[in-house]
Amino acid sequence: MDELNTCLRITCVHQGFELYGSDRCFVETVRTLRSAQPNAQIDVILPRNGPIVAALTPFANRVLVEPLWILRRKNLARLVTLDLLALPFAVLRAYRRLRASDLVYINTTVVADYLLASRLSPGRSIVHVHELPEGTVLKVLRALIRWSGANVVFNSHATERVYALPARATARVVYNGIAGPLEANAAAYDGSRPLRVLMLGRISGIKGQDVLVEALASLPEAVRRQIELRIVGSAFEDVGRERSLAARIDETGLSDHVSLQPFVSDPAPLYRWADVVTMPSQKPESLGRVAIEAMSYGVPPLVTAIGGLPEVVEDGKTGWVVPPGGPEPIAAALERMVADPSRWRDFGRAARARYESVFSEASAADGIAAMVRATLRASRPPGTPKVERSTRAIT
Incomplete structure (x- = not known):
């Protein structure tokens, strides 16, 4: 990817701000993107400031806090009433980001404004699916992915089966890669203690x-x-x-x-x-x-x-x-x-x-990098001017 990484503009969007499992997966993906594209301009978009910011700072040029239109079951009543009025503005904001980026990585299917905007700027987005919803929620999220036209990374075969995207979709399964310790624990339990x-x-x-x-x-x-x-x-x-x-x-x-x-x-x-x-x-x-x-x-x-x-x-x-x-x-x-x-x-x-053998960081990085290459080759015209890397900051 050396021929591409001198002038890339990458936006990574995440619905969380803590450091639970999905948040740490996002950090590791941003680290993978930085490793694969060392000279790229990488902006991260979060809905709130939180513990995840410090973990992202070494890999992102900027960590930006901006409103996101996130599908959460707990706030569903508000989303379909008061917050629905804000959706067009959220989609417009996302569309502008998409147009200014060579690649937009959307972590999880619940970031609705970016998925909706992806339809207006095709060929630039990757959505990473981590959810296994059921019933109506599944139907809504599946429809949202299909509408977006984004390339799809599933984190398991179980997830891939549930969403059942059409064969023409560009999708692949990539297990989450974990940056584990250098050495494992020594087996210590022999029944002599709890x-x-x-x-x-x-x-x-x-x-x-x-x-x-x-x-x-x-x-x-x-x-x-x-x-x-x-x-x-x-x-x-x-x-x-x-x-x-x-x-x-x-x-x-x-x-x-x-x-x-x-x-x-x-x-x-x-x-x-x-x-x-x-x-x-x-x-x-x-x-x-x-x-x-x-x-x-x-x-x-x-x-x-x-x-x-x-x-x-x-x-x-x-x-x-x-x-x-x-x-x-x-x-x-x-x-x-x-x-x-x-x-x-x-x-x-x-x-x-x-x-x-299966879940190391290197294994996941190979899969993510392959999807990034496929997306960039389809979306980025030759001769794009170089983007200089800016100072990392949160705003």
């Missing part, structure tokens, strides 16, 4: 923190005493959900075994602490970044067989895959882990090997 179980993620009914608590509560007291669980994360603008989860932990008598901790921007110490990481998701996960991160540390994941999670974990080899729908399968898996640690002593080593 099993350290970690759950990371935004507190919601989708993620299954409540089901995990019920699973632990259902175990015999002798087994519960052999498990230490840390649930780390915060509810997005929903303090009531966090309070409800904390109250349930107290009601079930698990306060001595379960700690509820707020979101942290650097989870590395938690992965170093854990023997097992769990994603007890009760609705489809498009892939499962936390499970991949755990594997990069040599920590086997316990996940539910839903969405893209079975693409990440090999049951009985790199971790455990159990049916969704209730606490019983999770409880049974935890009880087996405690009862016989020797049966899964090699899971961590196998998990690290699978991470390195």
